[in-house]
Amino acid sequence: MSEAVQHGRCLCGAVTVSGRLGQDMSACFCTMCTRWSGTVQMGIDAPADTVVVNGPVKTYRSSPFSERAWCDTCGSALWLRDDGGDYEFVPGLFENAGGGRLTRIVYADRKPGGWDFADVPVRITAAEYEKKHPFIPEGEMP
Ligand SMILES: [Zn+2]
Ligand SMILES: [Zn+2]
Numbered sequence: 001m002s003e004a005v006q007h008g009r010c011l012c013g014a015v016t017v018s019g020r021l022g023q024d025m026s027a028c029f030c031t032m033c034t035r036w037s038g039t040v041q042m043g044i045d046a047p048a049d050t051v052v053v054n055g056p057v058k059t060y061r062s063s064p065f066s067e068r069a070w071c072d073t074c075g076s077a078l079w080l081r082d083d084g085g086d087y088e089f090v091p092g093l094f095e096n097a098g099g100g101r102l103t104r105i106v107y108a109d110r111k112p113g114g115w116d117f118a119d120v121p122v123r124i125t126a127a128e129y130e131k132k133h134p135f136i137p138e139g140e141m142p
Contacts (some may be wrong), residue, residue: 005050012074015055017093017095019046025091025100027117028124029107030137032062033139035075040115043080043088049102051087063136097099 007018022045033041056072062080069078078087091097105111108123129135 001093006098008095008098010055010074010076010078012071012076014055015053015071015076015078017054017089018050018052019087019092020050020088021089021098021100022048024096024103025097026088026104026106027102027120029105029110030129031110031116031134033080033107034110036062036068039060040078040111041077042097042102044094044098045086045095046078046083048084051063051111063134065134071100073121073141128133128142 004020005018006021007016009016015083025042025044028041028043028061039059057069057078059067059069062068065078066082068080070076071078076093077090079090089098091100102117102120103120104124105117105120106129107126109125111117
């Protein structure tokens, strides 16, 4: 865990964010993340008590326990967050993705062909993930 607070911003600069980022990035290929991000959602954690956000943020309640946020001016994705949990920032808000390294793929068995990610050590299938975490079955998505 890096100790320094890092500063990031959306594409247009209207939203600025800061927080103490972790060093591990995760990628998720679940159906919601795929739809929201375009293909793969990547995230880098920051504890909520280190996070400061300014600007025109909009949020979407993507499940009963989580929200996804974006800049209302340029549409840049900002974060995914479970209620009361850490922020999972979009790494691209930060210079050099906050210095993070991709170490984990969730819903790894759902990734489309051509995405190698050969050097990512942790691969978690949909079934493994859903055994331990809350999720929304595809037919019940908002
Ligand atoms: Zn913006
Ligand atoms: Zn996901």
